Amino acid sequence: MTDELKHFMNIEIPKVEKHMYDLVEGIDAPQSLKEPMIYSLKAGGKRVRPLFVLAVLDHFHVQSEAGYTAASAVEMIHTYSLIHDDLPSMDNDDFRRGKPTNHKVFGEAHATLAGDALNTLPFGILARLKDVPAETKIELIQLLSETAGAEGMVGGQVLDMEGEQRLLNLEELVRVHENKTGAILRFSIEAGAILAGATKEQREILVEYAYHIGLAFQIKDDILDIEGTTEELGKTAGKDEASDKSTYPALLTLEGAKQKLQDHATKAHECLMKIPSSSKYLSDLTDYIVHRNK
Amino acid sequence: MTDELKHFMNIEIPKVEKHMYDLVEGIDAPQSLKEPMIYSLKAGGKRVRPLFVLAVLDHFHVQSEAGYTAASAVEMIHTYSLIHDDLPSMDNDDFRRGKPTNHKVFGEAHATLAGDALNTLPFGILARLKDVPAETKIELIQLLSETAGAEGMVGGQVLDMEGEQRLLNLEELVRVHENKTGAILRFSIEAGAILAGATKEQREILVEYAYHIGLAFQIKDDILDIEGTTEELGKTAGKDEASDKSTYPALLTLEGAKQKLQDHATKAHECLMKIPSSSKYLSDLTDYIVHRNK
Numbered sequence: 001m002t003d004e005l006k007h008f009m010n011i012e013i014p015k016v017e018k019h020m021y022d023l024v025e026g027i028d029a030p031q032s033l034k035e036p037m038i039y040s041l042k043a044g045g046k047r048v049r050p051l052f053v054l055a056v057l058d059h060f061h062v063q064s065e066a067g068y069t070a071a072s073a074v075e076m077i078h079t080y081s082l083i084h085d086d087l088p089s090m091d092n093d094d095f096r097r098g099k100p101t102n103h104k105v106f107g108e109a110h111a112t113l114a115g116d117a118l119n120t121l122p123f124g125i126l127a128r129l130k131d132v133p134a135e136t137k138i139e140l141i142q143l144l145s146e147t148a149g150a151e152g153m154v155g156g157q158v159l160d161m162e163g164e165q166r167l168l169n170l171e172e173l174v175r176v177h178e179n180k181t182g183a184i185l186r187f188s189i190e191a192g193a194i195l196a197g198a199t200k201e202q203r204e205i206l207v208e209y210a211y212h213i214g215l216a217f218q219i220k221d222d223i224l225d226i227e228g229t230t231e232e233l234g235k236t237a238g239k240d241e242a243s244d245k246s247t248y249p250a251l252l253t254l255e256g257a258k259q260k261l262q263d264h265a266t267k268a269h270e271c272l273m274k275i276p277s278s279s280k281y282l283s284d285l286t287d288y289i290v291h292r293n294k
Numbered sequence: 295m296t297d298e299l300k301h302f303m304n305i306e307i308p309k310v311e312k313h314m315y316d317l318v319e320g321i322d323a324p325q326s327l328k329e330p331m332i333y334s335l336k337a338g339g340k341r342v343r344p345l346f347v348l349a350v351l352d353h354f355h356v357q358s359e360a361g362y363t364a365a366s367a368v369e370m371i372h373t374y375s376l377i378h379d380d381l382p383s384m385d386n387d388d389f390r391r392g393k394p395t396n397h398k399v400f401g402e403a404h405a406t407l408a409g410d411a412l413n414t415l416p417f418g419i420l421a422r423l424k425d426v427p428a429e430t431k432i433e434l435i436q437l438l439s440e441t442a443g444a445e446g447m448v449g450g451q452v453l454d455m456e457g458e459q460r461l462l463n464l465e466e467l468v469r470v471h472e473n474k475t476g477a478i479l480r481f482s483i484e485a486g487a488i489l490a491g492a493t494k495e496q497r498e499i500l501v502e503y504a505y506h507i508g509l510a511f512q513i514k515d516d517i518l519d520i521e522g523t524t525e526e527l528g529k530t531a532g533k534d535e536a537s538d539k540s541t542y543p544a545l546l547t548l549e550g551a552k553q554k555l556q557d558h559a560t561k562a563h564e565c566l567m568k569i570p571s572s573s574k575y576l577s578d579l580t581d582y583i584v585h586r587n588k
Contacts, residue, residue, distance in 0.1 A: 029444035033452040037444070084410060089381075089402030108383030112406070113452055116378060117444035119410060123417040124439025127432050134428035138421050141435055145418025150323035150331070150411035158327040158407055 001291075005284035008058075009051065016050040017042075020072035023125055029117070036106040036114035040079050043097050048217070048289070049074040049188045055281040056192025056206065066132050070140060070191040073122035077148045078184060080118035083111050085157070119148075132195075139194050147183040156180025168246040174215065176246075181221075182214025189213075202275055209271035209282075216264040217289050219257055222247040224294065226254060232294045265290045295585075299578035302352075303345065310344040311336075314366035317419055323411070330400040330408035334373050337391050342511070342583070343368040343482045349575040350486025350500065360426050364434060364485040367416035371442045372478060374412035377405050379451070413442075426489075433488050441477040450474025462540040468509065470540075475515075476508025483507075496569055503565035503576075510558040511583050513551055516541040518588065520548060526588045559584045 024037055050071030057067045086093040086101040087108060093101050103111035126140050146152055156179025163176055189210040193203045222240065226249055230237045240247050248257035268286050318331055344365030351361045380387040380395040381402060387395050397405035420434050440446055450473025457470055483504040487497045516534065520543055524531045534541050542551035562580050 027443075027445050029449040030452050030456075032456065033444050033449055080410075084406055087383075087406065089383075089397075089406060103383075109455055110452065112378055112381065112383060113448050113455075116374075116409075116413060117448045119413045120439050120443030120448065123435055124443065127436035127439060134432045138428045138431055141417055142421035145414050145421060149321075149414030149418065150327050151321050154407050154411045154414065155323040155327055158324050158404065161403055161407075162324075162326065 001288050002284045004280060005288060008281050012051065012054050013047050016047060016068055016071045019068040020075060023072055033114060033117060036102055036110050037118055039105060040083050040102050040114065043099050045097055047075065049078050049184060051285060052185060052188035053192045055285050056189055057196050058279045059277045059282050060196035060198060061279065062196040064195045066129050066195050067192065069125055069129055070195060073126055073144060074184060074188050076118045076122045080115040081153060083115040087111065136194060140191055143187055143190055147187040152179055152183030156183065163246040164243065170251055173246055173251060177215055177218040181218045182211060185214045185217065186210040205271050205274050209268050212264040212268040212271065213286060213289060216261055216268060219248045219261040220290060220292065222249055223257055223261065228293060261290060295582050296578045298574060299582060302575050306345065306348050307341050310341060310362055310365045313362040314369060317366055327408060327411060330396055330404050331412055333399060334377050334396050334408065337393050339391055341369065343372055343478060345579060346479060346482035347486045349579050350483055351490050352573045353569065353571045353576050354490035354492060355573065356490040358489045360423050360489050361486065363419055363423055364489060367420055367438060368478060368482050370412045370416045374409040375447060377409040381405060430488060434485055437481055437484055441481040446473055446477030450477065457540040458537065464545050467540055467545060471509055471512040475512045476505060479508045479511065480504040499565050499568050503562050506558040506562040506565065507580060507583060510555055510562060513542045513555040514584060514586065516543055517551055517555065522587060555584060
């Protein structure tokens with residue numbers, strides 16, 4: 001990771017987190033619901049999705065308070081999906097990022113409802129954005145519904161689950177990850193572009209960039225599941241192979257998956273070169289996705 | 295039920311249902327996700343929430359295609375909440391409206407994800423509304439997020455669940471139902487008012503109406519659990535008493551609950567009289583809520 005990116009993260013991640021926790025603390029809801037919501041939001045993670053919103057804004061040299069709200073919205077959606085994904089009827093995970101999963105602490109019923117509430121809230125906070133034209137808010141809300149719901153992330157999770165029953169081919173695997181991981185990253189990147197007032201052409205380039213970075217992210221995850229340690233990852237390593245899951249290394253060999261990762265990284269960088277900027281965070285984030293060890 | 299209301303229902307319910315099924319059929323998502331979504335949407339029910347949207351529009355003599363979309367949105371939210379509520383970790387119900395519950399047919403994982411998708415989709419369909427100003431769409435989306443999420447329905451479900459562990463007092467019970475049942479009915483009624491272009495004063499009256507009709511609805515449900523038969527209700531009668539649940543009859547006696555129901559019905563009618571109209575559907579729906587036998 002470059003020093004510049006480290007600095008960017010050190011400044012921006014705490015700002016997003018404070019913004020996000022304040023949004024949840026501020027709602028008039030039972031404490032016994034807010035507590036599991038905040039527990040999982042605070043469980044951390046790399047905050048990649050919020051960072052992409054802010055890196056795109058920086059790429060266009062636009063400062064926008066609304067960026068922190070869009071960043072919070074996408075992190076809430078990501079967090080709700082993890083809470084539901086960890087449930088016994090889904091992946092049945094007891095630990096996430098080294099901490100007990102939501103339902104292990106609060107019980108399944110509260111975990112289900114905390115997830116539901118974190119699915120609904122982002123639409124409200126986008127609707128309440130100040131100093132943003134109503135048309136822009138509608139664009140963000142429509143994009144979030146499309147990328148987070150049946151047409152995006154939730155659809156991808158269904159396909160992913162079904163991919164555990166049988167070995168997918170490469171085309172099917174790409175479709176799973178385009179939706180499961182890629183769609184929500186596309187929200188981050190397009191939301192940044194919308195708030196930055198990017199042109200239609202620039203947005204199309206960034207959607208292509210999001211496609212490559214989304215697949216690169218997932219391929220790297222698959223590789224880390226083989227090469228990483230449980231300690232580094234904060235989750236059980238080697239789980240994919242043990243469960244015969246359809247992954248890039250399973251379909252392409254480990255070397256083939258690494259080549260594919262490099263291909264997508266190169267294409268992602270090529271997209272960025274079409275929108276020249278003195279801001280290097282998007283380019284640095286791309287490298288970080290490819291070279292991270294957790 | 296009056297003949298006029300019966301006629302209104304016979305005309306409008308199939309129109310809302312077709313609109314809603316078309317919206318789900320039209321999305322680009324895996325068939326194995328759309329199937330459980332549509333299964334529960336088709337499982338029927340009284341369609342009270344969509345009817346309130348349309349009855350309010352008729353009260354103002356406004357015809358609006360957008361009414362069917364708002365009606366579909368609220369029914370999707372209601373349906374997702376039933377799917378998650380029926381899960382083994384929540385109420386653990388095998389039957390709903392006389393049919394096997396979603397997870398009994400599709401498994402818990404698919405039921406959870408179908409519920410999630412039905413929570414996200416309504417925001418997208420409201421954002422995509424045609425011929426409605428962006429400001430109006432934002433108002434509807436903000437209202438839906440508030441009434442469906444932690445501040446409304448989901449918050450109410452958490453309180454309701456906790457009310458099964460200990461006997462609530464009347465004030466706490468009102469708070470549960472104001473949120474659990476009332477909030478989403480408030481969406482129906484306010485959404486109708488927003489789309490009808492009601493004045494601020496009219497909207498305030500209708501919010502008060504929604505408060506009374508929401509509580510009347512819940513008290514009637516509690517009474518039916520005692521006086522109704524399993525066959526009529528399509529769900530197990532007597533379940534509340536068997537589980538020592540906090541209900542109006544448990545707190546006020548059956549006669550006291552019936553008096554309370556009548557009080558709220560009277561107040562609901564008083565609200566309506568402040569917004570005179572030749573349309574009688576809202577008034578008829580009020581009586582229907584109070585006198586229904588299922």
